[in-house]
Amino acid sequence: MKQKYQGTTWVKHAHLQALYTEFEIFHMIVGESVNKFFARTFIILNKMKAN
Numbered sequence: 001m002k003q004k005y006q007g008t009t010w011v012k013h014a015h016l017q018a019l020y021t022e023f024e025i026f027h028m029i030v031g032e033s034v035n036k037f038f039a040r041t042f043i044i045l046n047k048m049k050a051n
Contacts, residue, residue, distance in 0.1 A: 023045075
């Protein structure tokens with residue numbers, strides 16, 4: 001049973017690493033409103049919380 005779920009843990013870790021990387025290189029697009037920027041920020045943060 002333990003061996004069966006080890007892949008799931010690895011996938012979750014890889015997904016979190018991808019989200020951390022996305023967050024680290026995250027920046028505001030020229031002409032983007034502050035509200036849209038924060039909306040995009042919270043989308044990434046909520047994905048991190050879900051894992």
